[in-house]
Every structure is written in C-alpha cells, then in structure tokens.
Amino acid sequence: MVKSIIKDQLNRPLRDLRISVIDRCNFRCQYCMPAEIFGPDFAFLPKSELLSYEEIERVAKLFIELGVEKIRLTGGEPLMRKDLPILVKKLNQIEGLKDIALTTNGVMLPKYAEELHAAGLKRVNISLDSLKDELFGEINGRNVGVGPVLKGIEAAKKAGLGVKINMVVKKGLNDSEILPMAEFCKKEGLELRYIEYMDVGSTNGWKMDDVITKKQIHDMLSQHHELEPVDPDYYGEVAKKYRYKGTDINVGFISSVSESFCSSCTRSRLSANGQVFTCLFNGNGHDIRDFMRAGATDEELRQRVTNIWNHRTDRYSDERTAETVANRKKIEMSYIGG
Ligand code: SAM
Ligand code: SF4
Ligand code: SF4
Numbered sequence: 001m002v003k004s005i006i007k008d009q010l011n012r013p014l015r016d017l018r019i020s021v022i023d024r025c026n027f028r029c030q031y032c033m034p035a036e037i038f039g040p041d042f043a044f045l046p047k048s049e050l051l052s053y054e055e056i057e058r059v060a061k062l063f064i065e066l067g068v069e070k071i072r073l074t075g076g077e078p079l080m081r082k083d084l085p086i087l088v089k090k091l092n093q094i095e096g097l098k099d100i101a102l103t104t105n106g107v108m109l110p111k112y113a114e115e116l117h118a119a120g121l122k123r124v125n126i127s128l129d130s131l132k133d134e135l136f137g138e139i140n141g142r143n144v145g146v147g148p149v150l151k152g153i154e155a156a157k158k159a160g161l162g163v164k165i166n167m168v169v170k171k172g173l174n175d176s177e178i179l180p181m182a183e184f185c186k187k188e189g190l191e192l193r194y195i196e197y198m199d200v201g202s203t204n205g206w207k208m209d210d211v212i213t214k215k216q217i218h219d220m221l222s223q224h225h226e227l228e229p230v231d232p233d234y235y236g237e238v239a240k241k242y243r244y245k246g247t248d249i250n251v252g253f254i255s256s257v258s259e260s261f262c263s264s265c266t267r268s269r270l271s272a273n274g275q276v277f278t279c280l281f282n283g284n285g286h287d288i289r290d291f292m293r294a295g296a297t298d299e300e301l302r303q304r305v306t307n308i309w310n311h312r313t314d315r316y317s318d319e320r321t322a323e324t325v326a327n328r329k330k331i332e333m334s335y336i337g338g
Contacts, residue, residue: 001096005067008278008312014067015236015266018074019056021084023272023335025077027105028141029129030204031168033334035141037203051274051289053083057090059270059288060097062302066309068268070099076272076334079108085119092120101125103166106152107144113152113159123162125193126153129169130177131184139174153190164252165190169212170197178212178220186225186249193239193252199325200280201332206325214240214255221251236264260317268309271336276305279314280336283329 006014024044028035051059060071071091078084091100099122106126116124126149130136133145156163167174167181178194185192194217199206221227226245238261239252255261269277274289286308292301316324 001065003065003067003096004306006306006309008309010263010313010315012236012264012266012312014063014268014309016070016072016268017060017063017068018072018267018269018336019060020075020270020272020336021056021073021078021087022050022076022081024080025075025105025334026080026107026142027077027144029168030139030141030173031170031197031206032200032204033141033332034203034205038334045273049273050081051270051272053087053090055274055289055292056087056270057094058292058298059274059301060091061094062298062305063268063270064094064096066302066305069097070101071097072101072103074103077105077108078102079104079112085112085115085121088116088119088121103127104152105140105149106156107148109152110155113155113161117159117161121161123164124156125164125166126156127166127168128153128181129167130174131180132177135174135177153188163190165192166195167192168195168197169217171210171212173210175212178217179224182221182225182251185251186244186247189249191241191250191252193254195254196257198256198280199320199330201330201334203332208257208322208325211257213258214253215258217253218242227251236261236266256317257320260315260320262315262318265314269336271331276308277331277336278308278312279316280333281316281328281330282314283331285331285336 025033028038101123102121103125128149129139131146136146137143153163165185181192197211227242228245230241230243230250239254241250241252243250271285275285275287277285
C-alpha cells in the first residue's frame with residue numbers, strides 16, 4: 001500500500017485513529033457519564049445511526065492510506081457492541097496498520113478476551129479508579145465493585161493481551177487511592193497510567209480545583225518509590241513514562257491539563273455515528289457517514305478526510321482558560337471515546 005502523509009496547519013501528521021464503536025455504557029462514571037444526566041430516559045443512538053463494521057473497515061482503510069498506524073477502539077463501552085472481535089479481525093487484516101488496541105472498563109473481558117486475542121488484538125487499557133469496592137461503586141455510578149474488573153484484568157492477561165491500567169484522578173474523590181493503585185499495579189507487573197481529570201463534554205461539572213496534577217502525583221509517588229524517566233516509544237506518545245528503579249515496570253502520566261501536549265497531537269477520532277473529530281474538545285464533527293451512504297467513492301472520501309486534517313488548527317489544552325471551560329461547545333467523551 002502506498003501511504004501518503006498528510007499534515008495539519010501546525011505541521012502535525014495524521015498517525016492515530018480512535019474509533020468509538022458505541023455510545024452506550026454499562027457504567028455511569030461520574031466524571032464521564034453522570035447518572036443524573038445519562039438516566040433511563042437518555043436517548044442513545046439507535047443502531048441504524050451507528051457505523052456498521054463494513055463502514056468502519058472502509059473508513060479505517062482510508063485513514064491508514066493517509067498515514068494512520070495505530071487504531072484504538074473505544075466508546076462508550078466498546079465491548080457492549082455486539083461481536084466486537086469480528087471488527088478487530090477485519091481491522092487487523094488491513095495492510096499498513098501497525099497496532100490495534102482497546103480501551104475498556106474490563107467487566108466483559110472474561111467473556112471476550114480470548115476471542116479478541118485470536119482476532120488479532122494485542123493489548124488493552126483497562127480503566128480502574130480505585131481498589132475499594134464502595135468507592136469504586138460510587139465512581140462508576142452502578143455500585144459495581146472492583147471484583148469484576150479484576151477478573152477482566154486476569155482474563156486479559158491469561159489470553160495473552162498486554163494490559164495497562166488507566167486511573168482518572170479527581171481531587172477529593174479518589175486521591176487516597178493514588179498510592180494503593182501504584183502498589184497494586186507494581187505487584188501485578190502492570191503499567192499504571194494516571195490520567196488528569198479533564199473538562200471533556202459539558203456534563204461532568206469540571207473545575208480546575210478538582211485536578212490533581214502530574215507533578216503532584218509524581219511527588220507523592222517519589223516519596224515511596226525511586227522513579228527514573230523512560231524515553232517515549234514513538235513521536236507523539238501521550239503518556240510521560242517513568243520506571244520503578246531496578247524493575248522493568250513503568251508508570252505513566254497523562255497530563256492533558258497541567259502539561260498539555262497539543263504540539264505533537266497526531267490523533268483523530270471517529271464517533272460512533274461516523275463523524276470525524278480532530279480534537280477531543282472540539283464540538284464540531286465532520287460527517288462522513290452520510291457522505292459515504294450517499295455513494296461517495298473512496299477517492300471522494302480520501303479527499304474529504306485530507307481536507308479536514310489539512311484545515312486542523314486544534315490545540316485546546318494549550319489554550320484552556322476559565323472562558324473555554326465554560327463556553328466552548330464540546331462533545332461528550334462517551335460519544336467520541338477517550
Ligand atoms: N468505557 C471504556 C473505559 O472506561 O475504559 C472506554 C471509554 S472511556 C470514555 C475512555 C477513557 O477515558 C477511560 O480510561 C476513562 O477513564 C477516561 N475518561 C473518561 N472521562 C474522563 C475525564 N473527564 N477525564 C479524564 N479521563 C476520562
Ligand atoms: Fe463508561 Fe468508560 Fe465513560 Fe466510565 S469512562 S462511563 S466506563 S465510557
Ligand atoms: Fe490533541 Fe486536542 Fe488533546 Fe490538544 S486538546 S492534545 S489537540 S486532542
């Protein structure tokens with residue numbers, strides 16, 4: 001396959017594609033889909049609005065031709081989409097794709113981990129914000145204890161998938177879990193990534209005061225563990241990584257709020273209903289589903305995606321102010337994927 005390299009207005013190449021396969025979720029994490037808003041009457045997308053697996057495969061192929069090397073499947077909860085391993089298999093067969101990963105809350109992994117691995121998935125990021133049943137149940141809004149996620153982690157490991165753990169840290173909610181989570185992951189040989197709480201969407205009531213920064217977490221950890229910096233594995237890697245000295249276990253930080261990394265952001269996002277977003281915080285998606293369903297050719301689709309990327313100027317986290325937090329129209333995380 002001949003790959004083109006397309007660049008945006010800030011000279012950033014297109015390298016990663018995050019695909020949200022579904023906007024629904026079996027959790028109601030308070031920092032993502034607060035239960036008060038995403039209640040029983042909330043209108044999720046009907047099936048006809050979602051991109052089919054064939055449509056996702058077609059779009060992914062075009063993105064790969066335009067430079068994408070990595071695809072991450074996300075949601076909502078991606079394992080709630082029926083037969084996800086079928087999609088993994090289709091994507092895995094596309095020439096030119098180097099890496100395919102999945103972000104999940106983990107509870108359905110005991111059912112799907114082996115099938116996903118057999119379909120070609122290499123690794124999963126599993127979200128876990130606390131090791132305490134009661135607190136975790138409060139955070140996920142569904143009173144689900146830690147057990148089902150731990151079973152998911154075990155199942156993923158057993159199936160041969162690489163596992164990283166994502167922990168969103170919110171002040172006053174789960175900061176007491178920063179050290180216990182580090183101890184747990186170190187003991188299990190898992191890479192933990194602390195994620196700064198972000199002002200995604202407009203429903204989570206985000207305030208700057210709720211953020212615990214990378215520096216604060218790093219300082220806390222350093223009092224108990226000797227950490228040494230690790231070089232990024234590739235250009236644009238989001239997590240800043242450290243290693244527990246004398247081990248091969250890493251710990252990472254996603255410092256989107258305190259140390260933004262827009263200048264090397266190579267990520268595009270495809271929402272569950274087929275809109276391309278060029279930034280997690282950009283409320284304006286570019287339709288490609290209806291264009292495709294109206295009969296666009298591959299060349300026309302390629303042109304549209306090229307045009308979208310070429311016009312990209314996003315650098316929201318560099319520009320974040322109280323004004324942007326309050327007034328900018330932003331897309332919900334569950335819809336676009338993390
Ligand atoms: N449901 C899956 C899960 O929870 O892993 C995949 C989708 S979720 C939107 C993707 C990632 O975004 C998760 O690791 C989640 O913890 C993170 N996330 C959600 N809301 C966030 C927020 N407000 N700030 C930072 N990270 C957030
Ligand atoms: Fe669901 Fe993931 Fe959002 Fe939690 S973070 S509500 S598991 S999509
Ligand atoms: Fe990329 Fe937007 Fe995040 Fe900046 S704020 S790193 S441009 S997704």
